[in-house]
Amino acid sequence: MIRYLFAFAALLASPVATQTEHIVTGASPPAQIKICAEDTLVLKKALGREWVRADGSRAPGWPAWNDRARSNAAGNLFETVGATKLRFVGNVQGKGWVYAPVNARPCAAPVASAAVVAPAAPAAPAAPAQPAIHTARVGPLFGANLSGAEASGGDAIRPSLEDWKGYIERYGFKLIRYPFKDDRMTPARIAELKVNVAYARGKGVPVILDNHTYRWDAPAKAIAFWTGFAQNFPDDGSAILDLVNEPRGFDDPVLTNDWMQWVRDSKIIIAGLRANGIKHPIALEWPQWSATFRFDKKEGAWKACESAGCALDRDTNGPLDPLNRTYLNGHRYWDKGSSGSSQSCDITWGEGSGLDDFAAQLRRRGLKGIITEAAFGAHFGIKDNCKTIGKNAIADMKANADVLYGITWWGGGRVWPESYLFKIDGKKATRYTMPLNPYLMQLTGR
Structure with a gap:
């Protein structure tokens, strides 16, 4: 440590x-x-x-x-x-x-x-x-994604204030990630979100505002959107800006997974926001699904960068963030290929979570991180080959609180069907009145 x-x-x-x-x-x-x-x-x-x-x-x-x-x-x-x-x-x-x-x-x-x-x-x-x-803080914040505002086809089943209260007061989550699509943020939607973020702030629960588009915009476009949007929320740490979820392409244009372009763009965007008076903490994701185990591929000096860690090491043109308030934002699923498409965990790599390795890579660089997507079960059960991994993930978060701010588990919100493989809460009609399921209890760090 x-x-x-x-x-x-x-x-x-x-x-x-x-x-x-x-x-x-x-x-x-x-x-x-x-x-x-x-x-x-x-x-x-x-x-x-x-x-x-x-x-x-x-x-x-x-x-x-x-x-x-x-x-x-x-x-x-x-x-x-x-x-x-x-x-x-x-x-x-x-x-x-x-x-x-x-x-x-x-x-x-x-x-x-x-x-x-x-x-x-x-x-x-x-x-x-x-x-x-x-x-x-004396430990990491255990939280959840509250999905719906990013759903395909529309946001009619976006989280209501009742959902926010259920996840914070009933379930006990200490951190909320709110995925949304930027083109849906009308004045009415922003006003609604301001009410919900203010409620969470009053409970001491930070909110990660996640632009869940997978679209890496040119710096000028990203700066313009986030400058206007962020000004609706306090910059005291109660609102964290997740610039874009799992960027898969660039509009500048450059090739997907051009790591040096990614780090240059990232520094331009963050510096631009700071110059515009935006002081909020920032959560920065990277190509390749922001996977924690791909953060540092330990490329030799003779090779082109194939990871975010390499790009951060090699680009020495100024700091990542002039205010030093940016987290490296990782995701981790434990099924084969870390695709988040199976509830069965791949234990060919062992039963460790890998989050301790990610933390070590951040610590070595003097960086901080946050995990905004991860899952290893559902309210209806955990596969046997995921149980140890899940326990290790929670233990690794607690052991690395010096560099890992918190984690928001995937699978929260009314938008998910009962059969969804990572669904956190129980049946919709009784989700806030029925006894808390063991999986949910585990996700809160209890």
């Missing part, structure tokens, strides 16, 4: 004063950090200028400070209790960027010991209340 360090050091006026560091490590910073006038805050990356105003206060629209050493801005926010303004002190060799509080009160008594100690649990005054979405 990559270790990220937040440290406080007591700065006393006397030149012989000792320094005490309170060290916190783990996948996420603490949600609240008590800070006194003598303290400093050491970050692995400097706070971006979009976060801090000239007087040291946090810029409007940002609910908390952000650890930019990790790309998951929504899950790496922290509050400084006792200070609302931070002053940049300098870059300390071997530590990082040092900030001091501008308006904090002195501590009750300085600590004279030079020993490094574990962080105490002080009785800190309560910070201003924040929506649940802004608290630090």
Whole structure:
């Protein structure tokens, strides 16, 4: 696991004063950090200028400070209790960027010991209340796709507010992916979706807005659509932009699976959105069905790129995302060929989920990921050759929460017939009143 360090050091006026560091490590910073006038805050990356105003206060629209050493801005926010303004002190060799509080009160008594100690649990005054979405995460978010708005022929069976409530309140999912087709997003549809996203946000449940067209547009077209569409939703992490589901072709035009064109286009689109003021987290998929096991094919330097990982490694023209808020968005089915067309799992590769390998590839590159499609059973049962894989998938998500934000399982929504091989919920008439089926319980991480 990559270790990220937040440290406080007591700065006393006397030149012989000792320094005490309170060290916190783990996948996420603490949600609240008590800070006194003598303290400093050491970050692995400097706070971006979009976060801090000239007087040291946090810029409007940002609910908390952000650890930019990790790309998951929504899950790496922290509050400084006792200070609302931070002053940049300098870059300390071997530590990082040092900030001091501008308006904090002195501590009750300085600590004279030079020993490094574990962080105490002080009785800190309560910070201003924040929506649940802004608290630090201790594990991945387990969620579901709510299908219907992307259905062939029309969206008459798109998810209703009752469905959103059923999946969040009744089933207990903590993340929702909403597949839709961009040409159906009329003002009336957008207004309806805004109500549902606001409901989920009030419950602390982020929503992934998935343009489920399989169509890789030219950058200018993609920037224009998402700039207008994203402005309807808060950019505090409660809405994540899934630019396009499983891109299969390009309109620029280039050949399908031209990986270097894919990474160039991706950087242009993301930079264009950021330049237009779109600060939402982004979920970026890649050709070849965004399959996690195809993310890195370990191509030799003499070969052309055949994977997203290779393209990201070789294209060094600027960052993937200037705000560092983009997730690599993978899919994983465990049937033969990972086609998502059979409920039987192919165990010729073993009974591991492969999600740990994907996480390792992201970690090596300093990237973050999210899984937005996966399935290994249905409400009416799980094949014997999928049971261990399913358990391993959930365990691997939990074990790699430092780089995997969450997972949204496939097969949710009223649009699916009772016989659908990955159907999550039970019969339509009783789906929110009948006892929760074991498969559904497993998908929520319980």
